[in-house]
Amino acid sequence: MTQPTLDDEAFKAELAGLIPHLRAFARSLCGNATAADDLAQEAMLKAWKARASYQSGTNLKAWTFTILRNLFYSEKRRSWRRQQLDPEVAEATLIANDDPSSAMDLLALRTGLTFLPEDQREALILVGAGGLSYEETAEICGCAVGTIKSRVSRARKALAEIIDNTQGGFSGDGKLRASEAFDDIMKQADELSSGSTADATN
Template structure:
């Protein structure tokens, strides 16, 4: 019987996915079905279509799980954390404004490099072409600009 059961696992997974909402629930259902089939192997009658027997076990197990879930009270409806939450954006807005203020305060050649690479997403090669300098110079300027911004924006303890 085990060889026959194993050959039906791909079909069982497909059927379980059609019943369940997610792949994890489907895999759990297949596992429960296989467990039930092993537990009740003595009830399988030779000559019966194995796939139909397994699918019947799966379908019955699926509906049993639905009935159990309906009886269980998980507290999801009562949970305050499940409600819509609006994150405060005041602090991020202030930090954003401070970042741009500090970007404006660093020397122009560093500012151009950091804005091209970190803000606009240009590659180092493309930034070097735009600013008409070597790629090493761009890397150095971006690194120094990041260091200046980090130092300026770090909270003092």
């Protein structure tokens, strides 16, 4: 027991535990769920094959995300490349697993995300949703921590503006009113989704 390498069984178990996250990250990169699962599967297998080069004790999630991301960007012609988001498809995907009102907010968010530059979107998703630190995200994306911080902050700002502009139609003047309306909608969505989870199952 000199080298603290993970044995295959332990590695496999940890990798299997990360599948949901690989799928979620892939979904944020790809245009649709099928392409995303293809990408996530390839990344999982690639991680398995490369297991000897993983240093135990380091963050396996960040390591597998790096593999997935490299795969995504290195094979640009593959089907999993993000296609122009088709709002109808996005809507169908979302409405399938959420109540309609909350789905509408998520749709606004998802549509907003598609307007962001790719590098900002992935930084925001990794930090804001994937639970990765700025440092880990910087490693995954192969850039400086400061770059990630500024991408995330620009993405947050841009997203708020995009959502404001798309939902501000009924209060053309005054930013405050538009954001209040947005907050109201979000609040309603929160209440609805927390209150209706019991009967949301078909």
